[in-house]
Amino acid sequence: MKILAIIPALNAEHTIAPVIDAVLAQTSDLVVIDDGSTDRTGDVARAHGAKVLRHDVNRGKGGALKTGFTYALEQGYEGVITLDADGQHLPSEIPKFLAAAKEGHDLVIGGRAHLFEQMLPRRRMANRFSAWCIGKCSGALVTDSQSGFRFYSANLLRKLKLRTEGFDMESEVIVLAGRKGYRLVTIPIDLGFVNGLSTSHYKPLHDTLRIAWTVTRARLFW
Numbered sequence: 001m002k003i004l005a006i007i008p009a010l011n012a013e014h015t016i017a018p019v020i021d022a023v024l025a026q027t028s029d030l031v032v033i034d035d036g037s038t039d040r041t042g043d044v045a046r047a048h049g050a051k052v053l054r055h056d057v058n059r060g061k062g063g064a065l066k067t068g069f070t071y072a073l074e075q076g077y078e079g080v081i082t083l084d085a086d087g088q089h090l091p092s093e094i095p096k097f098l099a100a101a102k103e104g105h106d107l108v109i110g111g112r113a114h115l116f117e118q119m120l121p122r123r124r125m126a127n128r129f130s131a132w133c134i135g136k137c138s139g140a141l142v143t144d145s146q147s148g149f150r151f152y153s154a155n156l157l158r159k160l161k162l163r164t165e166g167f168d169m170e171s172e173v174i175v176l177a178g179r180k181g182y183r184l185v186t187i188p189i190d191l192g193f194v195n196g197l198s199t200s201h202y203k204p205l206h207d208t209l210r211i212a213w214t215v216t217r218a219r220l221f222w
Contacts, residue, residue, distance in 0.1 A: 001101060003151075004077040005030045005094070007050070008064035012085035013040040019083070020048040022091035031071060032085075033064040041085075061148070062162070062169025069157045079153045087192045089149040097151040100187055106156040107177050109142070110149030111186035134171055137219040138178025143186045145171055156182055175219055 005023045009016055009032050016032070023030050032050045034042040036058030045052050053067055065082060072080045081097055083089035093110065100108040135142035148170060156177060164172050177184055 001078045001098065002076065003027065003029060003079050003081055003098065003101075004068075004072045004075070005081045005083065005091075006065065006068035006072070007032045007045075007083060007085050008035055008061050008068065009033065009037065009041050009045070009085035010035045010058060010061075010064075011037045011039045011041060013037075013044045015087050016041060016085045017044055017048050019085055019087055019089075019091065020045060020050045023083070023094075024049055026091050026094045029077070031068055033068050035059055035061070035064040060166040060169075062167065062172075063165035065169060066162060066165070069152070073154060073157060077154060079151055080157070081149075081151050083149050090190055090192050093149070093189045096187055096189065097149075100185055101151045101153065104183055105151070105185045106153040106182040107173070107184045108151035109144060109174075109184070109186045110147045110189035111144040112147055112189065112191065130171070134174050138175045138184075140174070140178035140184045141186070142174060142178075142184070145174055147189075149189060179219070 005027055007016070007019065007023070007030070020030065020032070030050050032042070032045040032052045034045065034052055034054040036055045042052045042054055053071060055064065055067065059067075068082070069080065079101055081094055083091065089110070097108050097110070131142050131145045134145040146167075150170075152173075156173075159180070160173060160176050162169055162172060162176075174184065
């Protein structure tokens, strides 16, 4: 399969280099979406061999991913692998996603449910609750709805109309894909580290409420 790796990045100059190096050990097809960074994220990414697409202003993780999706479809890729720039996602796990994709799955989510016990209590509870809610709304078995380490098929990306731009886009796509009958699967993955609080741009209250509102609209109206 012709697969593109996509790394959305915001102010990740101190973490992105080893991620890029490890991805390029798996595939030469990689694009970094510099989502309005104010540091040297784009320069570091280029210096390590990545193609960089830049937003002049920060659009949010979903907006960055959609820029990557559009590029992948324009270039004729059969699917994309998305992973974060902070080092939590291990590029060495990419073959697991490709194996699941070859079995015909349109959305493959790198699940962390087996690692939830290692998370801080509030983070563990939030992940379990969100997975349960989004699973109910999507009609699919979802054990980890917030993981950004994923495979998306080109067929899925062409067919779904994604409306949101923040962290909620990753929840939106699960609900829409599940309701429309696409094949979803969650696979267990290893992580570079479990709690990503120090490197995450996720705002717990704001983004949790935003995800809840997006999931409600996706389930009832979209």
